[in-house]
Amino acid sequence: MSTVRIPPVLRENTGGSRTVAVTGATVAEALDDLFGRHPALRDRVTEDGQLSRFINVYVNDRDVRYREGLDTAIGSDDTIILLPAMAGGSR
């Protein structure tokens, strides 16, 4: 199984879990499995079946935009990181 790391703003949709173990041979399959386990997450980060553009997806330290997108192959030791921008700062 691969691991998906859940960003802080989405943890309320995973019951507070910071990581979720998933199955799948590609990022798309892994996310499908993730959304199956935590359906509320699907509505937060997808639009019309597509992953929202404001979510960056990394496999280990590599942005899938610069690989094969959601078709990027993953192995059992890989970690998928979902990363929306964080705004919080000063005030």
Next chain:
Amino acid sequence: MSNNGDRPFREVTAAEAVALARDGHRVIDVREQGEWDSGHVAGATLLPLGDLPQRIGEVAPDRDAPLLLHCAVGGRSGRAAAWLAEHGYTSVVSMKAPIGHWKEQGGAWEEPRQLLSPAQQRRYARQTLIPEIGQEGQRKLLDAKVLLIGAGALGSPSALYLSASGVGTIGLVDDDLVEESNLQRQVLHAADRLGMRKVDSGELSIHGLNPETVVVKHPERLNADNVERLIGDYDVIVDGTDNFDTRYVLNDAAVKLRKPVVHGSIYRWDGQITTFVPFEGPCYRCMYPTQPPDELAPACSVAGVLGVLPGIIGMLQSNEVFKLVLGVGETLSGRLLMFDALGTSFDEVRIWRDPACPACGEGSL
């Protein structure tokens, strides 16, 4: 001509020495490095007496070349001249006079390069000992101008530590007043300053720590109209703002003016930090082309934030500023560092320049 008994070299007065130097005598200073550093004859070569036998061959290979030796008063240079005469040097003179007389006679003189005042040398002594910094690095820090966008949670550690360690000019951009709920994390401010402008409170704290720091107060909110004026005079921008609009506005202006931006953001137990160096690495738009909806990007005032988290992230930002100013080490350009305070763990992902980036991509230039 020897006035030294059996020693076949001449001793000369300061006035004669100045004239001989003007006529082409090669000046060799046989004092120690520390003496040389406090001022020396212009154009002279330093060759401490103890090193003379080993190094004279490389310094003066021609034994018939006219040499003028001097030290502080004429003792060491007399011994050096005698040694040289015994070893076949035919045209050696030694100045038998205090070095001050050389200056009085109008001899060429080079004052030491004063990088740091004596007070600065004392204050920054622990830092100038570090080989990558030294007095020259400290001078760079003192000459540096760093702008902090936000004098709040992330700005606090940067303001305090950058001024403490000698960043010469610190600009503060913030239009807020100090509130009680700030004090849990904004250590730049204080309980007896509630209601005071953050730029004024920040100035008080900075000057308490380092009266020498020049504090430039910008009591306004950064926006598209003022951003270029605000950042134009600074070398490095530290971004600790609290909303996406400001971050994109800052990014686009910084790319345009080619200012490095040290980015930090925080949320509850999590922090992110990276450094954007325009056209060398990615920019904020390369990393986040699209901003999330508001509900996925709540401010600290809504979501909450751990008190120590901005301290940790802000200190990492300060560390980036140091390296950018000093030109040493490796910055976080092209890397996003993520800190999870609950797990006490760091993760890093690589970020790339996007050729299609509207701010710094191929179409933007």
